[in-house]
Amino acid sequence: xxxxxxxxxxxxxxxxxxxxxxxxxxxxxxxxxxxxxxxxxxxxxxxxxxxxxxxxxxxxxxxxxxxxxxxxxxxxxxxxxxxxxxxxxxxxxxxxxxxxxxxxxxxxxxxxxxxxxxxxxxxxxxxxxxxxxxxxxxxxxxxxxxxxxxxxxxxxxxxxxxxxxxxxxxxxxxxxxxxxxxxxxxxxxxxxxxxxxxxxxxxxxxxxxxxxxxxxxxxxxxxxxxxxxxxxxxxxxxxxxxxxxxxxxxxxxxxxxxxxxxxxxxxxxxx
Amino acid sequence: xxxxxxxxxxxxxxxxxxxxxxxxxxxxxxxxxxxxxxxxxxxxxxxxxxxxxxxxxxxxxxxxxxxxxxxxxxxxxxxxxxxxxxxxxxxxxxxxxxxxxxxxxxxxxxxxxxxxxxxxxxxxxxxxxxxxxxxxxxxxxxxxxxxxxxxxxxxxxxxxxxxxxxxxxxxxxxxxxxxxxxxxxxxxxxxxxxxxxxxxxxxxxxxxxxxxxxxxxxxxxxxxxxxxxxxxxxxxxxxx
Numbered sequence: 201x202x203x204x205x206x207x208x209x210x211x212x213x214x215x216x217x218x219x220x221x222x223x224x225x226x227x228x229x230x231x232x233x234x235x236x237x238x239x240x241x242x243x244x245x246x247x248x249x250x251x252x253x254x255x256x257x258x259x260x261x262x263x264x265x266x267x268x269x270x271x272x273x274x275x276x277x278x279x280x281x282x283x284x285x286x287x288x289x290x291x292x293x294x295x296x297x298x299x300x301x302x303x304x305x306x307x308x309x310x311x312x313x314x315x316x317x318x319x320x321x322x323x324x325x326x327x328x329x330x331x332x333x334x335x336x337x338x339x340x341x342x343x344x345x346x347x348x349x350x351x352x353x354x355x356x357x358x359x360x361x362x363x364x365x366x367x368x369x370x371x372x373x374x375x376x377x378x379x380x381x382x383x384x385x386x387x388x389x390x391x392x393x394x395x396x397x398x399x400x401x402x403x404x405x406x407x408x409x410x411x412x413x414x415x416x417x418x419x420x421x422x423x424x425x426x427x428x429x430x431x432x433x434x435x436x437x438x439x440x441x442x443x444x445x446x447x448x449x450x451x452x453x454x455x456x457x458x459x460x461x462x463x464x465x466x467x468x469x470x471x
Numbered sequence: 472x473x474x475x476x477x478x479x480x481x482x483x484x485x486x487x488x489x490x491x492x493x494x495x496x497x498x499x500x501x502x503x504x505x506x507x508x509x510x511x512x513x514x515x516x517x518x519x520x521x522x523x524x525x526x527x528x529x530x531x532x533x534x535x536x537x538x539x540x541x542x543x544x545x546x547x548x549x550x551x552x553x554x555x556x557x558x559x560x561x562x563x564x565x566x567x568x569x570x571x572x573x574x575x576x577x578x579x580x581x582x583x584x585x586x587x588x589x590x591x592x593x594x595x596x597x598x599x600x601x602x603x604x605x606x607x608x609x610x611x612x613x614x615x616x617x618x619x620x621x622x623x624x625x626x627x628x629x630x631x632x633x634x635x636x637x638x639x640x641x642x643x644x645x646x647x648x649x650x651x652x653x654x655x656x657x658x659x660x661x662x663x664x665x666x667x668x669x670x671x672x673x674x675x676x677x678x679x680x681x682x683x684x685x686x687x688x689x690x691x692x693x694x695x696x697x698x699x700x701x702x703x704x705x706x707x708x709x710x711x
């Protein structure tokens with residue numbers, strides 16, 4: 201995810217420093233990016249020289265204090281609150297207080313991450329959707345302390361980058377992950393009550409205009425990922441029954457039927 | 472050929488279903504124009520239970536006992552609606568939402584529809600109209616209307632909590648999850664009264680607070696902000 205965001209910025213002409221844990225991890229990620237860019241160049245989207253230029257704009261660093269001159273830092277570390285808080289406390293100490301600190305979290309509290317810094321006004325969420333170079337949506341998440349003018353400036357910057365940003369107040373699941381919950385949870389309730397089969401539910405929703413029904417979509421997303429999102433939003437709202445996860449969802453995860461990536465989910469993908 | 476259909480209901484759904492049936496060369500009559508040659512009764516009345524019950528009972532008293540009765544099961548179970556009639560075995564629930572757009576029609580079977588032959592005759596009506604029939608369990612809102620109304624409800628909660636603007640909620644759901652329409656603009660198209668009827672039907676039948684309609688939705692219906700049909704819903708529309 202981090203390198204996808206770096207790609208968006210490098211394509212737009214920015215010099216990007218990517219903080220990685222080790223050169224091996226960085227090289228592996230950049231090799232993947234190079235292959236993707238070369239493939240796109242071969243399709244004629246841009247020249248091979250441009251692909252090289254984009255790669256050359258992305259440089260690795262292996263210590264957070266090497267980021268001290270950055271104007272904007274976007275964190276895309278693993279989704280664990282303690283790790284993110286630790287990173288933000290360090291970034292707060294090494295950067296100028298004018299630098300923007302953004303977290304690309306999809307489920308953690310921006311307000312809580314910001315509280316790990318001495319300057320929470322300059323902290324906000326920038327929730328890119330995967331894959332970042334192709335998905336135009338970015339949720340610009342305002343924590344309880346986020347400076348609204350700063351958020352406005354970042355919002356405008358996202359537009360300049362060709363993204364479609366939306367402003368969202370910090371809250372569990374932000375906007376998309378929260379409002380999409382019933383698409384999945386209600387589908388589980390319908391099959392759980394024996395009102396329709398999975399196949400029928402998917403067929404009916406496709407007939408109503410959705411590209412995919414909830415079960416085939418979960419197979420694509422990963423049933424474990426979808427279940428984790430359900431649990432996170434449910435806990436975030438102090439167990440409001442609207443967000444109650446479903447036992448059949450958990451049973452799929454317990455069985456290891458996680459969707460396409462395991463060859464088996466709601467549907468069978470084994471050859 | 473019995474090609475008259477009695478259509479019961481009001482509002483945009485009435486006109487949509489009327490146009491659909493007219494395109495298939497049915498003569499669409501209201502309960503007042505009822506004649507003896509009736510192919511089916513189609514009731515799209517969703518919310519106002521007294522009106523729905525009264526009209527269905529009146530119509531039934533003037534049609535033969537074998538004429539199928541299709542009733543909108545968005546707000547009540549087909550089983551409950553069938554219980555109002557003298558010949559409940561010819562009642563089928565259905566979803567009138569997007570009837571002309573969708574290649575599929577959702578049908579729910581009441582407990583009382585226990586005669587296979589009568590039931591298959593009922594389904595034949597939709598098959599002759601070229602619809603793929605999906606028979607689903609009998610709870611308010613069937614499948615698509617139930618899921619849609621809960622998406623709208625969550626979007627309405629998020630809007631009233633100040634999480635994002637209506638435009639941004641719709642934009643984000645289309646771009647972030649590939650929804651064909653944003654939930655709030657979709658609610659305006661279908662009618663907020665329909666959405667609240669589905670939610671309150673589920674809330675009543677399931678007794679689960681997960682179906683509690685967002686207070687914002689309720690108040691918009693009280694105020695007559697029903698969506699496109701009334702000129703104002705989550706968005707404003709020019710009325711011609």
